[in-house]
Amino acid sequence: MFLFFFIIDYIIGVSMAKLKYIISFCFFLNLSLINIIESKPFESTYKPLPSVNVLIKNGNIYDGEGNEFFQTDLLIQDRKIVAIGKDLPVSEDFQIIDAAGKWVTPGIIDIHSHMGVYPAPGVSTSSDGNEATSPVTADVWAEHSMWVQDPQYALALRGGVTAFHVLPGSANLIGGRGVTVKNLQRNTINSMKFPNAPHSLKMACGENPKRVYGNRNQAPSTRMGNAAGYRKSWIKAESYLRKQTEYKEKSDEAKELEYAPERDLEMDTLAGVLKGEILVHNHCYRADEMATMIDIAKEFNYKITAFHHGVEAYKIADLMADNGICGALWADWWGFKHEAYDMVQANIAIVDQARNGTGCAIVHSDDAIGIQHLNQEASKALSAGIRAGFKISKARAMKWITSNPAKAAGIYDQTGSLVIGKNADVVIWSKNPFSVYALAEKVFIDGGLAFDKKSNYFPSSDFDVGIISPNKNRIEE
Amino acid sequence: MLKNFFKFFFCLFFITHIYAQTILIKNGTIFDGENNDPFVGNILIEGEFISRVSSATLQGDFVIDATGMIITPGLIATDTDIGIVEIGALSVTRDDSSELYKIGFSIFDAFNPNSTLIPWNRSNGITSAITLPQNTSSPIGGLGSFFVLDGNLEVSGKKDMVMIGEVGGDYNASRSETFAIMEDLLIFAKSINQKDLSSNKDIKEIIDESSIAESMELHPRDVKALYEIVNGNIPIIIKANRASDILKLIKMKNQYDINLVIMGAQEAHLISDVISENQVPLIINPINNIPDSFDELASNIKMAKLLEEAGVDLTFNVSRSHNYHLIRQGAGVAVANGMSYSGAIKSITSNPAKFFDIEKRGELKVGNYADIIIWDADPLEPSSMPEVIFINGRDTDLTTRSTRLRDRYTKEPSKPSTYRN
Numbered sequence: 001m002f003l004f005f006f007i008i009d010y011i012i013g014v015s016m017a018k019l020k021y022i023i024s025f026c027f028f029l030n031l032s033l034i035n036i037i038e039s040k041p042f043e044s045t046y047k048p049l050p051s052v053n054v055l056i057k058n059g060n061i062y063d064g065e066g067n068e069f070f071q072t073d074l075l076i077q078d079r080k081i082v083a084i085g086k087d088l089p090v091s092e093d094f095q096i097i098d099a100a101g102k103w104v105t106p107g108i109i110d111i112h113s114h115m116g117v118y119p120a121p122g123v124s125t126s127s128d129g130n131e132a133t134s135p136v137t138a139d140v141w142a143e144h145s146m147w148v149q150d151p152q153y154a155l156a157l158r159g160g161v162t163a164f165h166v167l168p169g170s171a172n173l174i175g176g177r178g179v180t181v182k183n184l185q186r187n188t189i190n191s192m193k194f195p196n197a198p199h200s201l202k203m204a205c206g207e208n209p210k211r212v213y214g215n216r217n218q219a220p221s222t223r224m225g226n227a228a229g230y231r232k233s234w235i236k237a238e239s240y241l242r243k244q245t246e247y248k249e250k251s252d253e254a255k256e257l258e259y260a261p262e263r264d265l266e267m268d269t270l271a272g273v274l275k276g277e278i279l280v281h282n283h284c285y286r287a288d289e290m291a292t293m294i295d296i297a298k299e300f301n302y303k304i305t306a307f308h309h310g311v312e313a314y315k316i317a318d319l320m321a322d323n324g325i326c327g328a329l330w331a332d333w334w335g336f337k338h339e340a341y342d343m344v345q346a347n348i349a350i351v352d353q354a355r356n357g358t359g360c361a362i363v364h365s366d367d368a369i370g371i372q373h374l375n376q377e378a379s380k381a382l383s384a385g386i387r388a389g390f391k392i393s394k395a396r397a398m399k400w401i402t403s404n405p406a407k408a409a410g411i412y413d414q415t416g417s418l419v420i421g422k423n424a425d426v427v428i429w430s431k432n433p434f435s436v437y438a439l440a441e442k443v444f445i446d447g448g449l450a451f452d453k454k455s456n457y458f459p460s461s462d463f464d465v466g467i468i469s470p471n472k473n474r475i476e477e
Numbered sequence: 478m479l480k481n482f483f484k485f486f487f488c489l490f491f492i493t494h495i496y497a498q499t500i501l502i503k504n505g506t507i508f509d510g511e512n513n514d515p516f517v518g519n520i521l522i523e524g525e526f527i528s529r530v531s532s533a534t535l536q537g538d539f540v541i542d543a544t545g546m547i548i549t550p551g552l553i554a555t556d557t558d559i560g561i562v563e564i565g566a567l568s569v570t571r572d573d574s575s576e577l578y579k580i581g582f583s584i585f586d587a588f589n590p591n592s593t594l595i596p597w598n599r600s601n602g603i604t605s606a607i608t609l610p611q612n613t614s615s616p617i618g619g620l621g622s623f624f625v626l627d628g629n630l631e632v633s634g635k636k637d638m639v640m641i642g643e644v645g646g647d648y649n650a651s652r653s654e655t656f657a658i659m660e661d662l663l664i665f666a667k668s669i670n671q672k673d674l675s676s677n678k679d680i681k682e683i684i685d686e687s688s689i690a691e692s693m694e695l696h697p698r699d700v701k702a703l704y705e706i707v708n709g710n711i712p713i714i715i716k717a718n719r720a721s722d723i724l725k726l727i728k729m730k731n732q733y734d735i736n737l738v739i740m741g742a743q744e745a746h747l748i749s750d751v752i753s754e755n756q757v758p759l760i761i762n763p764i765n766n767i768p769d770s771f772d773e774l775a776s777n778i779k780m781a782k783l784l785e786e787a788g789v790d791l792t793f794n795v796s797r798s799h800n801y802h803l804i805r806q807g808a809g810v811a812v813a814n815g816m817s818y819s820g821a822i823k824s825i826t827s828n829p830a831k832f833f834d835i836e837k838r839g840e841l842k843v844g845n846y847a848d849i850i851i852w853d854a855d856p857l858e859p860s861s862m863p864e865v866i867f868i869n870g871r872d873t874d875l876t877t878r879s880t881r882l883r884d885r886y887t888k889e890p891s892k893p894s895t896y897r898n
Contacts, residue, residue: 120767120768120769121768121769121770121771121773121774122769122770123770123771151768152767155766155767155778207566314882314883314886315886315894317886332800332803333799333800334799334800334879335563335564335565335593335594335798335799336564336565336566336798336799337564337565337566337567338564338566338567341564342882343879344879344880344882344883344886345879345883346883346887350883350886350887368767369764369765369766369767372766373764373806373810376806376809376810376859379858379859379860380806380859380860382860383860383861383862387862388883388887389887434860435858436806436809436810436812436813436857436858436859437809437812437813438813439813439814467774468747468774468775474768474774474775475777
């Protein structure tokens with residue numbers, strides 16, 4: 001920008017008298033440029049589906065807050081949840097859905113997905129999840145990789161998933177920004193972005209970064225190299241943030257005399273974490289490494305929102321609860337790596353029950369099949385918890401795939417539970433969703449019907465069109 | 478349930494100590510792996526075997542009351558690396574590939590009965606397994622073996638009872654080359670007489686005379702394994718997904734008279750009638766509906782239902798290694814999406830035994846090994862677990878490294894963790 005103005009200056013050969021005026025104008029523009037940047041590029045342009053006002057009558061409800069209500073009505077009006085109760089009266093223009101014998105839950109939310117950045121088919125040309133060219137790539141944003149025509153979104157929708165958080169992969173110590181999207185397939189990524197959802201930062205511990213870079217004979221090649229790598233980055237980010245803040249706090253006159261510090265995409269992201277605007281999602285399996293990461297977060301005064309995968313989270317469940325860190329975990333994955341060897345199926349329940357039930361447990365998928373069955377994954381984790389001797393209700397376990405991931409994604413004020421005033425993201429299940437035989441029958445996103453099993457109403461990506469047989473879509477019922 | 482549990486505990490204590498006596502499992506709801514409908518009945522175990530299965534009253538030295546509980550045969554894994562891979566990404570714990578042998582590579586001697594995968598999968602219902610190597614550089618090659626997952630160091634099973642192969646996948650050259658190599662190898666195999674296999678010297682002569690055998694640098698082991706395939710002695714599992722690939726394999730099955738099983742088969746439902754007519758069994762993952770490659774675009778959650786309706790016999794793989802037991806969840810998902818319950822149970826019990834000629838297992842019938850599971854609830858619900866497992870008539874400890882670690886971190890909090898049990 002400056003360069004541009006100086007070139008203009010040079011070309012028009014302005015007099016010195018005019019120069020001051022032009023420079024101030026230039027600063028004025030520059031400041032407004034900063035404002036534009038701070039108003040965030042790539043803003044959500046999400047528009048919901050046409051909505052209907054619906055009374056879901058007589059269903060059994062898990063509200064995602066730990067409560068269950070039997071044979072109770074749920075009222076959706078103007079895209080919001082407006083009432084939960086028995087025999088709710090409605091005017092004639094409401095559509096009434098008989099949900100007797102069925103179950104009603106909030107939309108399922110997956111806090112760990114790579115849909116779009118690792119779309120199907122899994123071919124090299126659209127494998128866009130790991131910028132594995134440098135151990136710190138805080139400058140990359142997952143949303144700039146996401147393929148909007150990934151056929152996997154619609155499959156997840158049939159599993160009741162109404163929103164998901166997409167992360168860069170785990171090759172890097174600091175992998176880049178993650179993004180939370182509505183599960184409504186659109187032809188631009190901005191139109192899928194969840195309005196007002198914060199960005200996240202993906203960090204990764206352990207085997208992956210040290211393997212990827214160690215194999216190239218560069219740092220990090222050890223876990224201590226990993227730790228040094230994070231800390232060096234945070235030191236740079238502290239300095240960057242300090243310079244930005246110092247400049248911002250200068251008087252207008254002082255600002256006229258010097259340029260604003262140069263922006264750096266990588267540092268923008270890290271500074272965003274230090275300012276508390278970007279949420280840290282940390283891939284980390286081993287308990288001792290998670291404890292180290294908590295210390296690094298304290299050293300640089302940022303918060304870790306969630307540890308992801310955390311196969312050993314049960315070993316430090318109290319420490320996580322004390323620090324307000326969620327565990328985004330699998331029900332039973334193990335053994336694919338050494339750091340995933342100590343699996344216990346009660347991991348999720350132990351994290352949930354830590355410090356008198358103040359722990360934050362999340363069932364995540366990290367998998368395009370798993371995301372379709374998060375209710376089953378929660379069921380496995382719940383039954384393992386009960387076998388371990390915990391008294392946990394299904395209604396509480398429902399939080400693991402609804403309100404807790406909503407909190408970790410920073411969208412809990414808008415969704416994640418069936419609470420009056422929240423977005424009407426609702427799933428109607430054929431049976432109790434903790435059964436393997438339960439299928440999502442209807443899925444509403446912001447009060448709009450996104451999937452209806454009975455009428456075979458569901459979205460298809462462009463990829464699905466005519467690809468096996470010209471006259472059909474990929475999946476025809 | 479709790480009452481039953483104490484009865485089990487009481488009985489098992491004695492069973493463990495006085496082995497020679499008969500054990501009666503009373504009043505369970507039995508899915509025997511053969512009949513479609515379950516029946517309430519009694520199973521008598523004598524030594525390693527089932528000696529009676531009946532709805533009539535039976536007597537046994539020790540009695541387990543299974544009233545209200547579901548009983549099935551032990552589940553059989555058909556596509557696993559249990560016993561030959563301990564940690565996936567740690568190559569020093571992997572024994573599933575060969576650098577030298579392309580066809581006759583056997584994993585049998587690598588099997589580790591002390592692998593932590595065995596108690597884990599067993600406690601989740603898998604009582605025996607066909608363990609397979611990785612595909613070799615040859616489109617057909619590599620031998621799998623059957624193992625009883627009793628954890629005994631003296632391994633029992635059936636060595637080299639199946640060969641594997643693959644079409645498509647990551648192979649770089651044309652699949653047409655893959656089929657050509659397969660056919661050349663099968664033609665070569667057909668030309669071998671059994672008497673030529675008596676000495677390695679003779680086999681080397683055969684190799685020298687065969688263009689394909691020579692160019693692939695086959696060893697006598699490879700040639701012997703090939704011979705077994707075309708003489709129908711052992712089945713061959715070929716991974717293939719695309720509908721056109723499956724059709725070609727079926728033509729080869731008929732032409733060369735091989736005992737073909739197709740694995741993956743993500744587009745099988747597009748040609749289910751042909752598969753059914755030719756009686757080709759399939760190993761599928763009923764929970765995988767991802768079009769993960771251009772070979773499996775038709776991938777569909779209703780695949781199991783559609784194939785069952787066409788009369789195709791199925792067995793399942795869901796997670797190859799550490800969690801093979803997830804075939805239960807896969808079977809449950811198949812049922813949720815239209816497959817019959819009895820069909821799903823057969824797919825994980827009797828079908829694998831039939832496809833691979835595993836004798837005296839997979840069904841609860843007189844004369845079979847007593848591989849029996851008493852479930853705490855519906856076995857196709859992934860939240861359910863076995864309460865009692867018999868393998869070869871012996872009750873099996875359900876402790877796993879995983880349950881030990883769980884107990885370590887949920888009990889005895891007053892002690893430092895490393896001093897807990």
